[in-house]
Amino acid sequence: MPELPEVTALAADLGSRLTGRVIERLDVVSFAALKTFDPPVSALTDRTVTAVGRRGKYLDIVATDLHLVVHLARAGWVRWRAQAPQPLRSAKGPIAARLVLDDGSGFDLTEAGTKKSMTIHLVRDPDEIERVATLGPDPLAADFTVDSLADILAAAGRSRVKGVLRDQRRVAGIGNAYSDEILHVARLSPFAPADSVDVRSLFDAIQSTLRDAIARAEGHAASELKGEKKSNMRVHGRFHEACPVCGDTIQQVIYADSTFQYCPTCQTGGTKLSDRVLDRLLK
Numbered sequence: 001m002p003e004l005p006e007v008t009a010l011a012a013d014l015g016s017r018l019t020g021r022v023i024e025r026l027d028v029v030s031f032a033a034l035k036t037f038d039p040p041v042s043a044l045t046d047r048t049v050t051a052v053g054r055r056g057k058y059l060d061i062v063a064t065d066l067h068l069v070v071h072l073a074r075a076g077w078v079r080w081r082a083q084a085p086q087p088l089r090s091a092k093g094p095i096a097a098r099l100v101l102d103d104g105s106g107f108d109l110t111e112a113g114t115k116k117s118m119t120i121h122l123v124r125d126p127d128e129i130e131r132v133a134t135l136g137p138d139p140l141a142a143d144f145t146v147d148s149l150a151d152i153l154a155a156a157g158r159s160r161v162k163g164v165l166r167d168q169r170r171v172a173g174i175g176n177a178y179s180d181e182i183l184h185v186a187r188l189s190p191f192a193p194a195d196s197v198d199v200r201s202l203f204d205a206i207q208s209t210l211r212d213a214i215a216r217a218e219g220h221a222a223s224e225l226k227g228e229k230k231s232n233m234r235v236h237g238r239f240h241e242a243c244p245v246c247g248d249t250i251q252q253v254i255y256a257d258s259t260f261q262y263c264p265t266c267q268t269g270g271t272k273l274s275d276r277v278l279d280r281l282l283k
């Protein structure tokens, strides 16, 4: 799933290709993905793209007063096309929507797999989208400080820090992968209560992890970003591999619909955390 660093890089890549260009049309073939009907997608025709930005993990393509807001979800992606072959008419394969510029170039929004959860909104203001309006602060915003994080952690109380970092209403843009990485850098157990952690070291880990990932992603086209993200993970997705810091074997916890990884020596005082699915079955 693309998280803050990848969406930042995608927004920069799309911004450089789209800004100042005129939209010919948006074809949406995945009607499950399109969450709005007013204005209709035909309202994009003949509008000029003025900016491409990011809100949390959402891409925000601005076309004079309208915002095309896309959440790529777990398996969504953007594929640039120098030339769009033909109008999209039916949903087949992974393509959910296609944006075409007046010179025939453009991009496809694709989603792999059978469980589709990408969302596409066309709105006059991104805050019309409830999940955007309720996003927590952006951890890379200039006004996000150690004190901001201290307030978030205090409000979360005894909730586990891993869940707090992933909760988009508390802090925007961090998902399963980067929360694993941040907690490894901060040497924190994923299950540590939010109000017990060292705020400064967690803050520094958030900043360095996200900024390093953005720096690595910069200049890469959308097509290269996924590989770039995977190859630079320290613990996430590296079950049974050696921790790059201490050499211990990376462990994982399995939930019903996701897994996460951590290093016992670096993060949990050598303790192996138990699988939550198994726990529930045994109780």
Ligand SMILES: [Zn+2]
Pocket (backbone or CB within 6 Å): 243, 244, 245, 246, 247, 248, 263, 264, 265, 266, 267
């Ligand atoms: Zn380690």
